[in-house]
Amino acid sequence: MITSVENRILDGLSSLILLDLADNSISSIADSPFIELTNLQILFIQRNRITSVENGSLYGLSSLRELHSQSNRITSVERGSLDGLSSLQKLYLGYNMITSIEKGFLDGLSSLDTFYLTANQITSVENGSLYGLSSLKKLYLNRNRITSVENGSLDGLSSLEILDISGNRITSVEKGYLDGLSSLLNLNLQGNVITSVESGSLDGLSSLKKLDLRDNQKTLECCGVQGFITWIQNKGSVDILGKCNHQSQSTFIKAFNVSECLPPVDGGWTSFGPWDVCSKTCGGGVQFRTRTCTNPPPAHGGDKCPENSQETRSCEEKKCSVDGGWTSFGPWKVCSKTCGGGVQYRTRTCTNPPPAHGGDKCPENSQETRSCEEQQCPVDGGWTSFGPWKVCSKTCGGGVQYRTRTCTNPPPAHGGDKCPENSQETTSCEEQQCPVDGGWTSFGPWKVCSKTCGGGVQYRTRTCTNPPPAHGGDKCPENSQETRSCEEQQCPVHGNWTDFGPWGVCSKTCGLGEQLKTRTCTNPSPAFGGDKCQGSNQMTGSCEIQKCPDTRKCWEKRTGKWHKHPFNFHNRQTIMRHFIPLSDFYGRDIFYIIGNSHINEI
Structure with a gap:
């Protein structure tokens, strides 16, 4: 069971056309809960517990056509609370507890055609409270507590066709408060306590077809509404429902004779007036004098004046010349055209009387002409030439363009036929294929690095096939290959000898x-x-x-034998123990002599 309509609870339902929240326990509607329901056309919130329609609670319902809020507990509708409902056509507020129609709360409802306020607690309809409802056709104020309708309170309701204020406490229908309701067809005043209907109070209801005054007969006196009953009797086409009282008798209003309310007055003649000029100046004429039955005039069923109102006598009886006199004109001849303005004529003869005894001939002409069939002839509409083609809807790939003509050559007039066929012609255009700009595929995997260390380069590629350029489209921008550094760590460097330097000393x-x-x-x-x-x-x-x-030798090459020789090395004598041959340079035998910790060269 829903108890409230919170703000933005209906967000996201912008396509909703009908919303039914009837028969819940809703007591309040937050500010702008329907703000996104811009396409909503019908809203049902009847039979809830709503006490008021606050300003802003219906904001955003610009497409709403019907609002059903009957059978709630509404006591007031704030001014401005219905602002923005410019499309509203039907408003149901019956069976609530509304006590008055405040000025301004209906402002802006220019499309409203039906307004139900049945069974509320309204006591009066104030001047200006219904201002602006120029499209309203049906207004139901029945079963309220209305005692009076202020003069001018219904002004502006020129389209109103049904006005139901039955079941109220209205005591009189005063002159002026129904003025301006020229379109009203049905006026329901049943079940009130009406005692009088002022003379002229219904004079402005030129279109009225039905008037319901039933259940007022206990208070409505026939002779208290004489002018009203006279109006009814003159409006023979109006269906009048209801009775009035006359001499303790109940009688149908439409059948009541107002003459029963006043004593009869017999008519009386005035004195004759002076004699009029003689009808002829010679040859015997006639002259007359008149009186009127206005002394007094007959009234309330009284007798008319007896005898005649005119007295005649002969005059100017001497003979005289007879001037020719025209007969009456004969019937008009057939018009020369059936539309667009023609001419027709009729004739008379100078035989009434014919001229005699030297009398003058008939003056003027024997023929009379007049314009006829002056209504405009029907003009069938004719097309202008087609205008230039509009810009194609597409620049390539097949579009549509159109050109238009207007039914103004000439425009249809005076009931003539509209132009046949269509005002618009379409054709295909720009059917050539659209250029397709090339698009890169994603890059492929990275290739193997050009080096394993010391900084190499690796690359990856993409192709211009997503899609490939076609029909003159641009090639893919930038490059198909992307590079990056790789294996940037230093490579191992193996040591390597320099060349030998020069020999030492x-x-x-x-x-x-x-x-x-x-x-x-x-x-x-x-x-x-x-x-x-x-x-x-x-x-x-x-x-x-x-x-x-070379003065000493220890080795004799020819014999290949060692010899013991005493050698004096620095005045010391060393006994040779080992001789180690090394090499032969320049034909000499060279040895190292090793002994007693001395190494010497020989």
């Missing part, structure tokens, strides 16, 4: 010596885990700057 200044040359492991140096250089960083070679004097 010979170890002896004469005789066979030794010299060195070196190299470094810097070509390149080992790095990033690379191997060190293999081998020695120096090379040893023999050298001899010059020969030393």
